[in-house]
Amino acid sequence: MNPDTRMKFVCGFLFDKNKKSVVLIRKNTPSWQAGYMNGVGGWIEVGEEPFDTMRREFDEEAGMRLDGWKHFCTLNNKDAVIHWFVDRVNYTIDHGHEKMTSVIRVTSPEPVYWCPVDQLGTLDLIPNTRWLIVMAMLGSDAIQGNVWPYDIWEPSMPYTGS
Template sequence: MDYVAGFLIDPTARTVALVRKRKPEWQRGKLNGIGGKVELGETPHEAMQREFWEEAGLNIRSWDHFATVEGAWGQVHFFRAFNEATPRTMESEPIEVHRLDAVPYSECIPNLSWLIPLALYTHDMYVPVVATELGTEAMAPE
């Protein structure tokens, strides 16, 4: 199964939009990137645009794929976008905007502690990172 998650970062790299998860159970109450499942026939980029529109009410087209995390449950394609638009909660899971110098990592999905800093990397040229998480069968994104 393929999933997407995105970080909307303001152009000055001071804030990031995250979602406070209610499901699945292992993510309940934790912050994560905004996203969901890649539907049949969609590219990850198309899924990222759709999911962000559905969950945060913004039609962002400038998503940049910067990492893929693989596990026994499938893979999550991580995207970033630098944009000054303000997201809003559109579904049952609240959208929160946090200062990047004060992200409460103790309240986040564990891999966000390295994915958010990686999303801020803006060197002129890079290849998206692929990471494999071991022993994470119980941590399926859904």
């Protein structure tokens, strides 16, 4: 059997207590993601487990070290494997009339925001981000008879349209 040489990543969504806000990052790189919002994540380093990568990446990019990440989905395509995680804090975010509130200490060149879930339709999201957020919000019993993590194959990135 041939070794799996695909690139390996993690990405995650942090929700507030009532799942009314989610943390998203506005991507600068890679070029096909530039300007779009996505979950926070990055490369899995050699010898690193996905959970440890998720914890490290969120700490590096959003300045928060969280230990409650749950693996809810693995997306596969011919080029990459992306392990998706979800976590929740036990407080709520008040956005007032703002579409996005930058309340997270930014430790990377890409800004990180708390975004109101009911405003996601107004944001420029990477195409699969919308349904992944819904899947993460619904929890492990989202599809009767199934449990996390889901294992999904999708077309290869980059996406060329909306």
